[in-house]
Amino acid sequence: MRLRLTDIADRVADWFYPRVCPGCGELCDRPGRHLCWSCFARLDLHTQAHCSVCGHPAEGRVAHAFVCGACTAAPPAFDRARSAGRFTGVLREQVHQFKYSNALWLKNDLADLLQGCLGAHFAPEAVDVVLPVPLHPARQRERSYNQAGMLARELAQRIDRRFDDRSLVRTRQTETQTHLDAAHRRSNILGAFEVRRPEWVAHRCVLLVDDVMTTGATLAECARVLKKAGARTVWAVTVARG
Numbered sequence: 001m002r003l004r005l006t007d008i009a010d011r012v013a014d015w016f017y018p019r020v021c022p023g024c025g026e027l028c029d030r031p032g033r034h035l036c037w038s039c040f041a042r043l044d045l046h047t048q049a050h051c052s053v054c055g056h057p058a059e060g061r062v063a064h065a066f067v068c069g070a071c072t073a074a075p076p077a078f079d080r081a082r083s084a085g086r087f088t089g090v091l092r093e094q095v096h097q098f099k100y101s102n103a104l105w106l107k108n109d110l111a112d113l114l115q116g117c118l119g120a121h122f123a124p125e126a127v128d129v130v131l132p133v134p135l136h137p138a139r140q141r142e143r144s145y146n147q148a149g150m151l152a153r154e155l156a157q158r159i160d161r162r163f164d165d166r167s168l169v170r171t172r173q174t175e176t177q178t179h180l181d182a183a184h185r186r187s188n189i190l191g192a193f194e195v196r197r198p199e200w201v202a203h204r205c206v207l208l209v210d211d212v213m214t215t216g217a218t219l220a221e222c223a224r225v226l227k228k229a230g231a232r233t234v235w236a237v238t239v240a241r242g
Helices: 005-016 038-042 069-073 089-100 106-120 137-143 148-161 182-189 217-228
Strands: 079-088 129-132 168-170 193-195 207-215 232-242
Touching: 079 089, 079 106, 079 207, 089 106, 089 232, 106 148, 106 207, 106 232, 129 148, 148 207, 168 217, 182 193, 182 217, 193 217, 207 217, 217 232
Parallel strands: 079 232, 129 207, 207 232
Antiparallel strands: 168 193
16 A cells, blocks of 8 residues: 555654653554553544433443433534543543643544544534634734634645635634533523624535534534525534533
8 A cells, every 4th residue: 555645654654753641641553643452442422322412421331312300401503512531541641741841743633523423423524614713813813823714724625625714703802711611501502603704604604613612512602603694504523512
C-alpha cells in the first residue's frame, strides 16, 4: 500500500521527536497519533442505549428506542445530537489540554472520535455543511483559537464537506455555563447567536461541531437560530458528553 506524503512526514517526525501519550506518559504506539492504544482502549465511549434525540446514555438495560425526560419536557431545536464518549478520565484530560493549554497536536486524536461518532450515528453523505459552535470574538482573541472550529474544519475535510465558520456567529458574550443548571444554561445562552448568511444554510443539512456537550443548551440555541434561518436539518456531534 502506498504511503501518503503526510504519513511519511509523520514517521520521520516520530523518529526524531517521539510522541508521548498524554494519558500514561509512555511513547505512543499509534502511528500519527498521541494517545497510545492502551489509553485509547480505556476511553469510556458511548456504546449503550441512548435517547434518540440528544444521545444521553440510558441507565440500566434498555432494549427499545426512547426519548429522555429532558427532551420530552423541552424538545431541543436540533434533530439529533451524539457524543463519542463520557467527559471523564483520559478523554477529559485530552479535551482540557486541547481547549485551554494550546495542545493543538491532539486535534487528530479528537477528530478521530468525532468521525467515528458521526459514522456510527449519522449519514455523513447527507451533510451539506459543517459549522463549529462559535466563540465570542473577545473570548477567541483571549484564547487565540476556537477549538470547535479546528475540529469542525478537520472533520469537514475528512468527509469532504464544506466548512463554514462565518454564517453562525456569537453576538453576545455570556457567563460561563460551567456552574449553571439546565434551566439557567438555557436562559443564559438565549439570543447569544445569529446567522449572518442565511442563504448558506437554508434548505441544507447542517452539522454542528463542539468539543463537549453537557445539557445541550448551547447546541439547542445554535440549532434554533439555524432553523429560523431556514436550515432543513440540524445535527450535532461532540467529542464528549459531560
